[in-house]
Amino acid sequence: MRFVDEFRDAELGQVLAGEILSVVEPGRHYKIMEVCGGHTHSIYKYGIDDLLPANVELVHGPGCPVCVIPMGRVDDGIAVAHEPGVIFTCFGDMLRIPGSDGTLLDAKAEGADVRMVYSPLDALRIARENPDRQVVFFAIGFETTAPSTALTLKRAKAEGLENFSCMCSHVTIVPPLRALMESPDMRLDGFIGPGHVATVVGARPFEFIPASYGKPVVVSGFEPLDVLQSIHMILTQLAEGRCEVENQYRRVVPYDGNLKALEVLAEVFELRPHFEWRGLGFISQSALELSAAYADFDAEQRFPVPGVRVADPKACQCGEVLKGVIKPWECKVFGTACTPERPIGTCMVSPEGACAAYYNYGRFARERELV
Ligand code: SF4
Numbered sequence: 001m002r003f004v005d006e007f008r009d010a011e012l013g014q015v016l017a018g019e020i021l022s023v024v025e026p027g028r029h030y031k032i033m034e035v036c037g038g039h040t041h042s043i044y045k046y047g048i049d050d051l052l053p054a055n056v057e058l059v060h061g062p063g064c065p066v067c068v069i070p071m072g073r074v075d076d077g078i079a080v081a082h083e084p085g086v087i088f089t090c091f092g093d094m095l096r097i098p099g100s101d102g103t104l105l106d107a108k109a110e111g112a113d114v115r116m117v118y119s120p121l122d123a124l125r126i127a128r129e130n131p132d133r134q135v136v137f138f139a140i141g142f143e144t145t146a147p148s149t150a151l152t153l154k155r156a157k158a159e160g161l162e163n164f165s166c167m168c169s170h171v172t173i174v175p176p177l178r179a180l181m182e183s184p185d186m187r188l189d190g191f192i193g194p195g196h197v198a199t200v201v202g203a204r205p206f207e208f209i210p211a212s213y214g215k216p217v218v219v220s221g222f223e224p225l226d227v228l229q230s231i232h233m234i235l236t237q238l239a240e241g242r243c244e245v246e247n248q249y250r251r252v253v254p255y256d257g258n259l260k261a262l263e264v265l266a267e268v269f270e271l272r273p274h275f276e277w278r279g280l281g282f283i284s285q286s287a288l289e290l291s292a293a294y295a296d297f298d299a300e301q302r303f304p305v306p307g308v309r310v311a312d313p314k315a316c317q318c319g320e321v322l323k324g325v326i327k328p329w330e331c332k333v334f335g336t337a338c339t340p341e342r343p344i345g346t347c348m349v350s351p352e353g354a355c356a357a358y359y360n361y362g363r364f365a366r367e368r369e370l371v
Contacts, residue, residue, distance in 0.1 A: 007223030008046070016228040017051040023235045030056045031187060032234055033324050035177065036194035037064030037352025038222050044361035046224040052231065059324035062176045062280065063194050065141040066093045066350035067322060070278045071310040073169055074099035077138050080167060080303045081112040087130060088114045089123040090138035093350045098343065100310045120152035120166075127156070127164035136299045138167045144196040146170040146288060147261040150268035153294050165299040168289050170269070173197045174205050175286035176277060180323060181213045188324075190234040192227065193219035195249045200265075202257030203247045210243040221249040268294050276309060278346055279319020318345035321354050328355040335359060 024030065034040055040060050043049055049058055062068055074097050081088035081104060088104070095105045095116060108114035113133075117123050120137050127135035139149040149166060156164045173194055180186055193206050203219045210216060216237040220230035230248045237243060247253055268291060275287030290298045299305075312318065315338075317331040328334055328347065338344040340356050347353035351360075 004223065007221070007225045009225065012225055013051060013228055016225065016232055020051075020056065020228065020232050020235060021053050023232065023239045024053050024056060025239075026055070028055060030189045030235065030238070031059055032056065032190050032192060032231060033059050033061045033180075033188050034192040034220075034227075035061040035063040035173070036192075036196060037067065037350065037354070037357075038196055039192055039194075039220065039227060040064070040354045041352055041357045042222050042224060042227055044357040046227075047361075048224055048227050051228065056231070056235070058231075059188070059327075060321060060354040061191075061324055062180065062277070062322045063142065063173065063197070064322075064347065064350055064352040064354070065145070065171065066097060067318065067346040067353045068171060068176075068277045068280070069094075069097060069140060069169060069346060070276045071098065071100050071312060072276065072306075072308050074104070075101070075310060076300075076305045076307060077167060078102070078104060078107045078112075079306050080136055080299060081107050081114050083134070083303050085133050086113065086303070087126055087133050087135045088112065088138065089117045089126060089135060090114070091118075091140065092116045094138055094140060096343065096349050097346055120149050121155075124152050124156055124161070124164060127161055128159075131163060134163050134165070134302070136165050136167055136303070138169065140169045140171075142171055142173050142194070142197045143200045143265070146265055146269065147200060147258075150264045153268050153290070153297050154264065156297060157294065165297050165302050166290065167299040167305075168269070168287075170288040171275065171277070172271070172286055172288065173201070174208070175283045176280060177206075177209065179280060179283050181209065181215075183323065185325060186323070188215060189238060190216040190218070192230050192234070193217045193245070195220050195222060195226075195253060198247075198249065198253040198257070200258050200261045203245050203253060203255045204257070206245050210245060214243055216243050217245045219245070219247045219249050219253055221252065267291065277322075278312065279322045313344055316345040318347045318355075321345075321347050328358040331355070
């Protein structure tokens with residue numbers, strides 16, 4: 001295959017749907033978690049769940065980097081943005097994540113100099129152009145985006161930039177998956193493994209899931225045929241009594257990861273002892289902070305940060321959505337008080353959030369179903 005259209009071929013999709021049907025046991029209910037928000041987006045955008053037998057259920061996991069940022073962390077960012085002389089930079093989704101008293105966009109409306117960037121290198125350019133201002137980059141994302149932050153910090157250090165710092169909220173994927181597997185209300189049959197994270201860490205780190213919990217994992221690409229093939233691979237493992245990590249996304253993911261990226265991550269970051277995840281609570285060693293060699297670029301050491309834990313609004317059920325316990329439409333405020341235009345929770349903000357994906361692509365089908 002050479003072009004992306006070929007990964008969206010409807011006829012091949014029907015063939016794969018038939019093969020999926022041929023490997024499921026009719027009386028058995030299968031629950032498969034797609035870990036990554038990118039997969040959730042593909043599933044709803046292309047109607048992949050409509051091609052599956054009724055007894056194959058897809059549930060959404062915690063792999064949306066914006067969705068897992070807790071309110072207290074947003075408040076910390078807003079506090080830094082209000083510091084005199086600061087230019088606060090972040091990706092577009094972060095601007096709309098609600099903190100306890102508004103968003104970074106609200107802070108901008110109140111006069112804070114908050115700017116959207118497409119890459120940490122944009123933030124570095126702003127720092128070069130404004131030598132009399134302090135430029136802070138609010139870094140979020142899993143291992144997928146952490147290497148670009150790390151390389152930016154290396155460049156800042158090499159250039160001796162003293163007015164650039166990073167508020168690091170990068171998270172790692174394995175600890176929340178382990179926490180999910182330990183959760184007593186979690187009954188899953190297999191995982192569609194996170195293809196983006198795996199381009200950096202490889203497929204090997206997911207071996208603990210079959211080894212310790214007896215569930216298959218298939219690291220998957222993001223096009224509809226990728227996802228369908230991955231579901232077929234998981235169901236085939238279950239039918240054959242196998243349980244292992246397989247790599248459907250071999251055209252991108254090396255089994256052992258991107259060694260150069262892992263090297264730069266090890267140089268620039270170290271694991272935080274604890275980090276709070278929205279809806280999941282504190283998880284040990286689940287996030288990154290700057291290593292001692294890069295401590296001078298740590299915004300949390302340069303500016304006062306409240307660091308206060310803030311409870312989610314009562315109506316918000318993002319935690320249950322992120323754990324796959326409920327579906328987006330089961331949240332009481334889905335599509336009414338909480339919409340992409342006026343989000344209450346994080347899962348409605350990012351396009352990778354399950355609630356936003358479902359709102360944008362799935363709700364019409366659901367509404368039809370209910371008529
Ligand atoms: S509908 Fe809104 S509040 Fe409810 S889970 Fe989704 S994002 Fe959170």
